[in-house]
Amino acid sequence: VVLTQSPGTLSLSPGQRATLSCRxxxxxxxxxxxxxxxxxxxxxxxxxFGASTRASGIPDRFSGSGSGTAFxxxxxxxxxxxxxxxxxxxxxxxxxxxxxxxxxxEIK
Amino acid sequence: xxxxxxxxxxxxRPGRALTLSCEATAFTxxxxxxxxxxxxxGQGLEWVALISGDGGTTYYADSVRGRFTISRDxxxxxxxxxxxxxxxxxxxxxxxxxDRLVAPAAIDSWGxxxxxxxxx
Numbered sequence: 001v002v003l004t005q006s007p008g009t010l011s012l013s014p015g016q017r018a019t020l021s022c023r024x025x026x027x028x029x030x031x032x033x034x035x036x037x038x039x040x041x042x043x044x045x046x047x048x049f050g051a052s053t054r055a056s057g058i059p060d061r062f063s064g065s066g067s068g069t070a071f072x073x074x075x076x077x078x079x080x081x082x083x084x085x086x087x088x089x090x091x092x093x094x095x096x097x098x099x100x101x102x103x104x105x106e107i108k
Numbered sequence: 109x110x111x112x113x114x115x116x117x118x119x120x121r122p123g124r125a126l127t128l129s130c131e132a133t134a135f136t137x138x139x140x141x142x143x144x145x146x147x148x149x150g151q152g153l154e155w156v157a158l159i160s161g162d163g164g165t166t167y168y169a170d171s172v173r174g175r176f177t178i179s180r181d182x183x184x185x186x187x188x189x190x191x192x193x194x195x196x197x198x199x200x201x202x203x204x205x206x207d208r209l210v211a212p213a214a215i216d217s218w219g220x221x222x223x224x225x226x227x228x
Contacts, residue, residue: 034214036153043203043218044153050212087153091213096167097143097155 001025001092003100011108018075020103022088027068032091035064035073038102039084047086048073075105083107110135110217112204117222120194128222130187130204135217138162138182141207143215144189146200146224156202157189172198194226 002025012018022033030051036044046055048064051071061076075082088100116128128144144156157168157178166178177190187204201221208216 031212034212036215038153043205043220044215045218046214046216049208049214049216053212055214055216089153089215095155095169096158097145097215099145099153099155101152 001028001090001098003088003090003098005086005088005100005103007103008101009104009106011106012078013108014078014080016078018073018078018082018105020073020075020086020105022066022071022073022100024069024071024090028090028092030067030071033064033066033071034089036087036089037082037084038087044087078105080107110206112206112217112219114202114204114219114222117202117224119225119227121228122194122196122226124194125190125192126194126224127191128189128202128204128224130189130219132185132187132204132206135206137180137185140209142178142180142187143205143207144176144178144187145203145205145215145218146198147203147221148200154200158207159187191224194224196226198224199226200224 004023006021033051035048038044052064085102085104087102111133114130143158159166159178175193179188203221204219205215206217
């Protein structure tokens with residue numbers, strides 16, 4: 001399964017809503033879809049697992065949705081600390097783990 | 109939450125070998141499936157390998173199968189990645205990461221990474 005993320009870069013201002021897309025080349029179980037945030041110089045941080053469940057400590061402005069081949073990460077109102085790169089990821093069979101190419105959310 | 113600290117990165121010539129280590133603290137290491145994930149600076153994430161909690165099951169990315177070996181020492185709370193036949197394209201930051209203990213699966217803890225540079 002190949003993951004495609006769009007857009008590649010999203011230029012927004014603090015307070016705006018961000019909508020990030022992750023598409024799979026074939027239908028997948030939402031049980032195995034996760035989203036991560038990565039800031040420069042840091043390891044990724046788990047935001048969402050099971051397509052829609054927030055990880056521990058993740059603010060409720062982050063939400064995940066979708067099924068089949070189309071999944072979405074929404075940040076309802078961007079805070080300054082949310083400007084980062086976001087990756088989607090799935091578990092499969094070969095390879096066992098696949099990441100999308102990422103979406104960079106930058107300050108407009 | 110758990111803490112993961114990688115070490116062992118450095119500069120190595122093509123064809124040579126290198127072993128990365130990852131020390132885990134603040135959680136029951138032997139209970140968790142562990143991963144190595146790499147990232148070329150400024151690029152995306154590439155999963156490398158995983159190992160089950162008891163070490164009995166391993167999986168590898170096609171790009172490293174036969175060259176890299178993931179292992180663990182649960183008595184020392186340490187994860188390893190033995191890399192042989194290194195290629196310039198293996199140059200990356202290597203992250204040690206932990207899988208969630210229960211379903212649904214996801215990688216819920218990551219180290220800061222260790223940089224491997226393969227260059228002549």
